[in-house]
Amino acid sequence: MSPRPVKAPVIAVVGPSGVGKDSLMDAMLTRIPGLKKQRRVITRAPELGGEDYVAVSETQFADLCAERSFALHWQAHGLYYAIPREIDVLRRSASGVVVNLSRKALLEAQDVFSTLIVLSVTATPEVLAARLNARGREDRAEVERRLARASTPLPEGLLHVVEIDNSGPLDAAVATAEAALTPWLQPERA
Numbered sequence: 001m002s003p004r005p006v007k008a009p010v011i012a013v014v015g016p017s018g019v020g021k022d023s024l025m026d027a028m029l030t031r032i033p034g035l036k037k038q039r040r041v042i043t044r045a046p047e048l049g050g051e052d053y054v055a056v057s058e059t060q061f062a063d064l065c066a067e068r069s070f071a072l073h074w075q076a077h078g079l080y081y082a083i084p085r086e087i088d089v090l091r092r093s094a095s096g097v098v099v100n101l102s103r104k105a106l107l108e109a110q111d112v113f114s115t116l117i118v119l120s121v122t123a124t125p126e127v128l129a130a131r132l133n134a135r136g137r138e139d140r141a142e143v144e145r146r147l148a149r150a151s152t153p154l155p156e157g158l159l160h161v162v163e164i165d166n167s168g169p170l171d172a173a174v175a176t177a178e179a180a181l182t183p184w185l186q187p188e189r190a
């Protein structure tokens with residue numbers, strides 16, 4: 001019997017709204033060989049732009065949760081979010097799997113996934129406000145609520161955290177992320 005392949009690390013990209021998590025993940029996917037991204041399940045209306053996600057109703061989300069379809073789930077911004085258990089399939093072939101997580105879900109994620117690398121993305125408050133307004137996905141009141149949550153600290157007890165300043169060009173942030181992740185990435189498998 002052949003040995004079970006080592007699971008690729010889960011790379012949690014976290015940080016305040018508008019800091020560039022989705023932009024950074026997309027750029028990392030084009031640059032880092034074998035890196036894959038796990039889509040999230042979200043109770044958000046479909047096709048609101050930005051990330052590729054599975055849009056469900058609150059009832060569908062509750063049903064999926066009861067069926068134990070999720071590896072991890074949390075609530076934020078009046079929405080429910082989840083990482084489906086399918087992430088395990090990606091972890092058996094990818095060099096690493098990126099996911100966009102809530103900072104408050106990180107300790108549970110570390111327990112669930114074992115090898116969790118946290119990329120903590122930062123930018124100045126001025127940059128955050130400008131980017132959120134320019135993105136245009138949320139109305140002004142929601143942008144204000146998101147900015148008020150911007151300084152949420154990371155929980156204590158995380159084993160592997162890398163801070164990525166994304167106040168400047170995206171390329172610089174991607175280069176920092178790639179250099180930090182290289183020692184953790186698994187060889188690609190068929």
Ligand SMILES: Nc1ncnc2c1ncn2[C@@H]1O[C@H](COP(=O)(O)OP(=O)(O)O)[C@@H](O)[C@H]1O
Pocket residue numbers: 015016017018019020021022023024050131132134135166167168169170171173
């Ligand atoms: N380094 C960067 N320089 C300029 N604009 C950026 C940079 N990173 C992200 N953006 C822009 O900022 C906005 C918010 O980025 P997004 O990736 O949606 O953030 P998040 O997923 O953290 O909310 C988007 O319009 C995106 O194009």
Ligand SMILES: O=P(O)(O)OC[C@H]1O[C@H](OP(=O)(O)OP(=O)(O)O)[C@H](O)[C@@H]1O
Pocket residue numbers: 014015016017018021076077081100101102103104146149152
């Ligand atoms: O607890 P926090 O770390 O503040 O995170 C709260 C939520 O904000 C982000 O969601 P989402 O990607 O929908 O919003 P964003 O693109 O505006 O960051 C993140 O993925 C979490 O789901």
